[in-house]
Amino acid sequence: MITTPHGEIHTPVFMPVGTNASVKSLSREDLESVGAQIILANNYHLYLRPGSKNVKKLGGIHKFMNWPHPILTDSGGFQVQSLKPKITDDGAEFVSHLDGSKHFLSPESATQSQIDIGADIIMAFDHSVPAGATHAFAKAAVTRTHQWLLRCIKVWKNKKQQLFGIIQGGEFPDLLRESAKFVVDQNLPGVAIGGAVIGSDPHQTADTIATIHDLLPNDKPLYVMGVGVRPSDITSVVAAGADMFDCVAPTRLARAGLLYNHESKNERIDINQAKFKLDQKPITNDCDCYTCKNYTRAYLHHLCK
RNA sequence: GCCAGGAUGGUGGAGCGGUCAAUCACACCACACUGUAAAUGUGGUGCCUUACGGCUACGUAGGUUCGAAUCCUACUCCUGGCA
DSSP: OEEETTEEEOSSEEEEBOBTTBOTTOOHHHHHHTTOOOEEEEHHHHHHTTOHHHHHHTTOHHHHHTOOSOEEEEOSHHHHHTTOOEEOSSOEEEEOTTTOOEEEEOHHHHHHHHHHHTOSEEEOOOOOOOTTOOHHHHHHHHHHHHHHHHHHHHHOOOTTSEEEEEEOOTTOHHHHHHHHHHHHHTOOSEEEEOSTTTTSOHHHHHHHHHHHGGGSOTTSOEEETTOOSSHHHHHHHHHTTOOEEEESHHHHHHHTTEEEOTTSGGGEEETTSGGGTTOOSOSSTTOOSHHHHHOOHHHHHHHHO
16 A cells, blocks of 8 residues: 555556546546546656646646546656657757757756656656667666666655656666666665566566566565556566556557457457447446446447547 | 539549549558557558459440540439529
8 A cells, every 4th residue: 555645545556647637538537436546647748738837836736637636747758768869867858749849857857847746656767778778778778767866866855755766677687686776775665667678568577577576675566667558467467566557558549449358359349340330238248337337339339430 | 394514432522535443531451559749650442363463343335546434426313403
C-alpha cells in the first residue's frame, strides 16, 4: 500500500495514462467505476500547455482536472526522446511538437515543473536507454541518469510529494545491477525501472526485473514503466515482482476499435470488422463491466462507424 | 409526348481518343501501436498468378478508328423542365 495526500493506493496497481491531464474519452466517474486508484499525467505536455506555473495558479492538477485521487507525473524525459533532442549532461534541448519552438529541460527544471503541477508522485528526469543500444551507449545513459537523479533530489523539497528514481541499463545485467544499487541507495519513496527493455516483450520484462530483484527493498513499491499492452502482461509482471505499471494501450487501442477479449488472437478483437455488425454478444462473456453488461458488439461496431 | 442532362469498380465520384484495371474519397481486409506528437499510422483491395504475365470490364447492342470508358447510331433505365 502507498499512502499519498490524496489517498491510499493498494498494489499491485495499473495506472491509466492521462498524459494531457485527461484520460482520453473517459470521465472521472468512468475511471472510478473501473477501480482506477491513480492516474498518470505528463510533465512534458503540461509544461508546454497550459504551462506548469499555470496549472499551479489554477489550484494544482487535482483541482484542474477534477481528479481528487492520487496522480503521478512522468518527468517528460521519455517524450523528449521521441523529438530527437540534443542531449548533453546539462539536459535535453528539443523542439516542441506543438509549434516548433525550442525548449530545454534539465533535471532541475523538469523536477520544479512537476512540483508546480502538484502530483502525488513525481518521476526523476532520466535518459531512457533505447532498443538496440550498445553497452557503451547504455552505460553513458545510465551514468547520466544517475547524475541527473542527484540533481532532481536537490530540487525536491516537499517530501509529501514522493520522488521516484529510475533504473536504466538496457539489456545489460551489469549496468542494470549497477543502476539498481545506485537508485536504491538514494533511499527514495519508490523505485522505477524503464527503458526499451521494459514493456515491449513480457519475457524480456520479467527477465530484466529478475536481474535486479534481489537488490530492491521489500518495503517500497517497484514501478515498471510502460507495461500493459496485453492483459496477460500485467499478470506476468506482477508475478515478477512489480507493484505499479502503466500503459497507453488500453485507451489508445480502444480508440482505434481494439477491445480486450482473452479468448481472441492477441487477446483482443477489432470491433470495426464487418463480422461484428450483427453480433449480439458482449465484448467478453464473463466480464461484469458496465459496457459488457449493457452493450452488444453490434452496437459498439455501430458507434465506431 | 417533347426538350435537356445522365448511366464508370462494394458506394460516391474523376476521367472525355492511346501513358486506364481506371485519380480521389468512403467502405472493406491485414498489420502496427510500451513512462500517448496517435479516436492514429502503414500496406492491400476486378479475376487467375508467388512473380512475369494473361483475362474480363466503364448501362445494352452495333458502328467509326491502327486504337474507344472517352466519338457516332439505336435501345433500356434514371433525373429536371415544358405539356
